Amino acid sequence: MQDSEAFGLKLPNRGLAFGDGFFETLIFTENRLRLAADHCQRMQQAAAALYLKLPEPLATPEALESTLAELAAANNLPAARLRLQLWRASGGRYTPLTESAEWLATAESFVADDSPISKVDFALKTHSIYSPLSFCKGPQAWLYVRTAHERQQRGLDEIILCDAAGYVAEAGAAAIFWMKEEVLFTPSLASGCVAGVRRAQVLRAAQAQGIACREGLYSAQDLLAADAAFTANVAAVREVQQIGNVVYKRLSNCLSDLRAC
CATH class of the missing domain: 3.20.10.10 (D-amino Acid Aminotransferase, subunit A, domain 2)
Incomplete structure (x- = not known):
C-alpha cells in the first residue's frame, strides 16, 4: 500500500501510450466484494482479449476479494468504491513484448444511491x-x-x-x-x-x-x-x-x- 502523494508511475507506460489495458469498478461493502465471481470472469475475458495474463493477486474471485478487502481496510473504509487499473508491462511499440500486466487499485468512500432518475x-x-x-x-x-x-x-x-x-x-x-x-x-x-x-x-x-x-x-x-x-x-x-x-x-x-x- 502506498500513499497517493508518494506513488510514482514507471515510464514508459503502455497504458498511457497505447491504452493497452483495461479497468474495473468494484464495490466492497458489508465485509464482501459485490459480485466478485462476475468481476473476475469479465477481467479474465478482457485479459484474454488483450493477450494479457492476470496477476496472481487478481486472478481468482477469492484472491481478488482478499486483495481489495485489504485495500479497503488499510483506508478505513467499511464501504468502498474501488477502481482496479491494469496495463501491459513496458516494452515494444504496437507489438507487445510480454503478456505480463502491472496494476493499481485505489479506494474511495462509497455511499449507495438508489434514488429514482427523473431527467x-x-x-x-x-x-x-x-x-x-x-x-x-x-x-x-x-x-x-x-x-x-x-x-x-x-x-x-x-x-x-x-x-x-x-x-x-x-x-x-x-x-x-x-x-x-x-x-x-x-x-x-x-x-x-x-x-x-x-x-x-x-x-x-x-x-x-x-x-x-x-x-x-x-x-x-x-x-x-x-x-x-x-x-x-x-x-x-x-x-x-x-x-x-x-x-x-x-x-x-x-x-x-x-x-x-
Whole structure:
C-alpha cells in the first residue's frame, strides 16, 4: 500500500501510450466484494482479449476479494468504491513484448444511491461502437467521457447512448433495462454496450423470479414505448421516471427483488 502523494508511475507506460489495458469498478461493502465471481470472469475475458495474463493477486474471485478487502481496510473504509487499473508491462511499440500486466487499485468512500432518475434523454453527439473489446471497461472510455460532458451540458440526470444505426446501447455509466407487458428487455452486447456485472446479475435475478428476459437490438422507440425502465450498474439499480417527454410507471416492488445480489 502506498500513499497517493508518494506513488510514482514507471515510464514508459503502455497504458498511457497505447491504452493497452483495461479497468474495473468494484464495490466492497458489508465485509464482501459485490459480485466478485462476475468481476473476475469479465477481467479474465478482457485479459484474454488483450493477450494479457492476470496477476496472481487478481486472478481468482477469492484472491481478488482478499486483495481489495485489504485495500479497503488499510483506508478505513467499511464501504468502498474501488477502481482496479491494469496495463501491459513496458516494452515494444504496437507489438507487445510480454503478456505480463502491472496494476493499481485505489479506494474511495462509497455511499449507495438508489434514488429514482427523473431527467433523462438520448445522446445527440456520441454513439456506442461495437468492437471485440467493447464488452469490457477501458478501451473506449472516451465515449463515456464525451457522453458525460453532453449530459452535464444539457442538465440531464442520465443520458442514453445508441449505436450508429440508432439501436439503444446503454446509459452513460450503466446498463439500461425496460419492462413491456411483463417482459424484461435490455440491449445485447452487439449494440456496443459494456457487459456489466450488474447487468448479468439483474438478468439472473429476473429469470429466477420467472420473468421473461429478452436481449437484442432495439430502437429508441422501443424504449420509449416501454411500461417502465431502470438503469443498473455495480453501484446501484435506479428507476427511470422519464425519458424526454415520456413518463413511465413505477417499478418499486420489482426493483426491490432485482437489487438483491
